[in-house]
Amino acid sequence: MESILKFDGVYFTYDDEVDETQGNVHWAVSDLSFEVNPGDFIAVLGHNGSGKSTLAKLSNAILIPDKGEVTVKGISTKDEDRTLEIRQHVGMVFQNPDNQIVATVVEEDVAFGPENLGLPPEEIRRRVDEALKAVGMYEFRENEPHKLSGGQKQRVAIAGIIAMQPECVVLDESTAMLDPKGRREVMDTVRKLHDELGMAVVFITHHMDEAAFADKVLVMDKGKVFLTGTPYEVFRHVDEIRGVGLDVPQATELALALGLPGDILTYGECADAIMHSLEN
Amino acid sequence: MLKDITIGQFFPGNSVIHRMDPRMKLILTIVYIVIIFLCKNFWSLGLVVLALIIVVALSKIPVKVILKSIKPIAIIITFTAVLNMFYVRTGDPLLDWKFIHITTGGVITAVFMIIRICALVVASSLLTYTTSPTLITDGIEQLFSKFKFMRNGVHTIAMMMTIALRFIPTLIEEFEKITNAQKARGADLETGNLVQRAKALIPVLVPLFITSFRRAYELAFAMECRCYHGAEGRTRMKLMKYTKLDAFGFAFIALATGGVVALNIFFQHVI
Amino acid sequence: MSILKTDNLTYKYSVGTPFEVTALKDINLEIEKGELVAVIGHTGSGKSTLIQHFNGLLKPTEGKIFVDGQDIWESKKTLKEARFKVGLCFQYPEYQLFEETVFADIAFGPKNMGLDEEDIESRVLSAASFTGVTEEMLEKSPFDLSGGEKRRVAIAGVMAMEPEILILDEPTSGLDPKGRDAILKMIRDYRDTTGSTVMIVSHSMEDVAKIATRVLVMNHAEIMSFDTVEETYRHADSLISVGLDVPQITKVFLELKRRGIPVKSNIYTVDQAVSEIDRLRKEGVSLC
Numbered sequence: 139m140e141s142i143l144k145f146d147g148v149y150f151t152y153d154d155e156v157d158e159t160q161g162n163v164h165w166a167v168s169d170l171s172f173e174v175n176p177g178d179f180i181a182v183l184g185h186n187g188s189g190k191s192t193l194a195k196l197s198n199a200i201l202i203p204d205k206g207e208v209t210v211k212g213i214s215t216k217d218e219d220r221t222l223e224i225r226q227h228v229g230m231v232f233q234n235p236d237n238q239i240v241a242t243v244v245e246e247d248v249a250f251g252p253e254n255l256g257l258p259p260e261e262i263r264r265r266v267d268e269a270l271k272a273v274g275m276y277e278f279r280e281n282e283p284h285k286l287s288g289g290q291k292q293r294v295a296i297a298g299i300i301a302m303q304p305e306c307v308v309l310d311e312s313t314a315m316l317d318p319k320g321r322r323e324v325m326d327t328v329r330k331l332h333d334e335l336g337m338a339v340v341f342i343t344h345h346m347d348e349a350a351f352a353d354k355v356l357v358m359d360k361g362k363v364f365l366t367g368t369p370y371e372v373f374r375h376v377d378e379i380r381g382v383g384l385d386v387p388q389a390t391e392l393a394l395a396l397g398l399p400g401d402i403l404t405y406g407e408c409a410d411a412i413m414h415s416l417e418n
Numbered sequence: 419m420l421k422d423i424t425i426g427q428f429f430p431g432n433s434v435i436h437r438m439d440p441r442m443k444l445i446l447t448i449v450y451i452v453i454i455f456l457c458k459n460f461w462s463l464g465l466v467v468l469a470l471i472i473v474v475a476l477s478k479i480p481v482k483v484i485l486k487s488i489k490p491i492a493i494i495i496t497f498t499a500v501l502n503m504f505y506v507r508t509g510d511p512l513l514d515w516k517f518i519h520i521t522t523g524g525v526i527t528a529v530f531m532i533i534r535i536c537a538l539v540v541a542s543s544l545l546t547y548t549t550s551p552t553l554i555t556d557g558i559e560q561l562f563s564k565f566k567f568m569r570n571g572v573h574t575i576a577m578m579m580t581i582a583l584r585f586i587p588t589l590i591e592e593f594e595k596i597t598n599a600q601k602a603r604g605a606d607l608e609t610g611n612l613v614q615r616a617k618a619l620i621p622v623l624v625p626l627f628i629t630s631f632r633r634a635y636e637l638a639f640a641m642e643c644r645c646y647h648g649a650e651g652r653t654r655m656k657l658m659k660y661t662k663l664d665a666f667g668f669a670f671i672a673l674a675t676g677g678v679v680a681l682n683i684f685f686q687h688v689i
Numbered sequence: 690m691s692i693l694k695t696d697n698l699t700y701k702y703s704v705g706t707p708f709e710v711t712a713l714k715d716i717n718l719e720i721e722k723g724e725l726v727a728v729i730g731h732t733g734s735g736k737s738t739l740i741q742h743f744n745g746l747l748k749p750t751e752g753k754i755f756v757d758g759q760d761i762w763e764s765k766k767t768l769k770e771a772r773f774k775v776g777l778c779f780q781y782p783e784y785q786l787f788e789e790t791v792f793a794d795i796a797f798g799p800k801n802m803g804l805d806e807e808d809i810e811s812r813v814l815s816a817a818s819f820t821g822v823t824e825e826m827l828e829k830s831p832f833d834l835s836g837g838e839k840r841r842v843a844i845a846g847v848m849a850m851e852p853e854i855l856i857l858d859e860p861t862s863g864l865d866p867k868g869r870d871a872i873l874k875m876i877r878d879y880r881d882t883t884g885s886t887v888m889i890v891s892h893s894m895e896d897v898a899k900i901a902t903r904v905l906v907m908n909h910a911e912i913m914s915f916d917t918v919e920e921t922y923r924h925a926d927s928l929i930s931v932g933l934d935v936p937q938i939t940k941v942f943l944e945l946k947r948r949g950i951p952v953k954s955n956i957y958t959v960d961q962a963v964s965e966i967d968r969l970r971k972e973g974v975s976l977c
Binding site for chain 1: 551644
């Protein structure tokens, strides 16, 4: 199976001149390798400045690696002639919902991407309606974006991306500016895209509870992958995770403290395990 | 709240004028302005005014609102009228007193001027009253995209206008927020003379500009990620279509134009 | 005497139009000097509107606000005093920075108070030390700092006014766990050292529970409860029902209780949880 997105020994620096012989290059990401296959849900966890936003920008040719290679469906992001193709395959949702909505009407904003792809009007209409329904914003299609809540704006932004029918969506801290309700809305939408439409998701965040839904978690620190594995495999390392400025789910922490067996991440799982231990 | 203000002076409605294609409205408004200036006597001018009254009635915009549009330029109108009255020396003298010489020609020119300018202002306001800024922008873009050499330029301007319209409410909200934050730090924005007040705005304007630059930067990224690459190869979801209404509008203005030309020929020119 | 008191405070937007909205309804509360009050509520619950009344940015439609026993809307003078007695730090305060240097930005508030140079400098330095703004940073442009550093500078700008009540609206929003914990610790240290009254507005019970003495829960323009952290958690299920986040551990114990286990429901840290489970294990529970 061909991977959708592949990082292969990627190095990137924001420094202007790269002179490795000096040995003082400040790498924003270094030696980064991972793959996203169709249908994957990968969470990237890291504190601010750990390199996770750089990772996002490298994944659709906004940034080009200094060393190593990023490929999208086999196309290297260094291939400038195929940048549009790459961006169609890997869609990106950003942090600030206000700064990614272009049009004054919701449905026209969702149409922006497909319009740029040069699709015929009927096809755009069909995709816009589908995308808005998928994120549950169809009834708001004629609203003005600035009157929506943060979570609703972010769902519109997601619709704008899925209307381009990408195979993979990268969400770069898309929940960081939202209130708990908005975060829940976005999380539910993303899980739905993954579960029902089979879209591959790269979810970048510093909220550990959002990473619990992932198939695989990458924990980043100082531009490198610090830990990787299933959510439980990662969160089990309570002290290490704390050491890089992140939280672990309290349920996991409690289960470990009580010596409960099983991969415990959610409150339900934790309650089950406690019941079970009390019964014995 | 401030963010609920309507931008421009769009007056939502569902009249036949509202429903006309914005491109046709743009064209017809321009044609109408031209024929205002073609009028050479009160007969043709009367026809032009009558046409305007009919359109205003059809648009269902309250007369009060229409009159409001003339208010800001009332001074300019009065000024031009007075100037014309004093400086045009054709026709019979009406008043000859010291340095003031008023002639029939002067009065006629002044009245003509007033009516022309009012008609011009009302006609162009009517366009913005009945068409949302977004539609005007789209109309301009789609109208000019027919001409290949203008396509890129017009697209760029239209895109800029759309983004400006999109961000005006956001920036107003931002302005309110920053103003409150600086007030909370004791900034005094309400008292003092003009210079002091202008200076007091610095703590609000600097953050506002910086935030706007950051927004612009992020928005550019987001647009690139959505495959934006200018007008080249770009299509639109909503294509404007001319309807019967537009044909009526076209015929209406065409008849008015014909009428003006005919009346200009049949009756004596006064201007 | 209480430092802050409201008397039937009501606030309505767009009064007299069809869009009239009651943002605050009959709010009566009293806060004692030196308290650290957390104000929680979902977006639109009225919590942000409430705090903007305390320094006179919003004028109540009905009712009164007393700061230090003084009705703040009595005269222009009392209103101006309230501005300086109650320091309000808005959400994302880093977007209010504008001066050329960090020092000048922190000095903006004290300058507006009309203090002399010496006083201003000592206040800036003390606020900087509370917020961990280093001497080196004071000379820099605020725009050359990292996001977390900017946030601290902006908070220092309000602290430097040495208000009797410091109010922070969502001071940790957008920060990662490490940044969040640093800000919360800083706020607690400030209050412990200066003895000032502090209010923190938040969506998250989890954040504020660590440092608050009392929790004010707002819902639909009204006060839902105003009690200690322990007591507020006792009604954790009602917090969830009005759309607020509670710590995951609290959810575990609510779930256990729902399943008929006789556990306390006001458990919110892992340590509390471990001792509660140990108690159950020792005492033994009968499972039906």
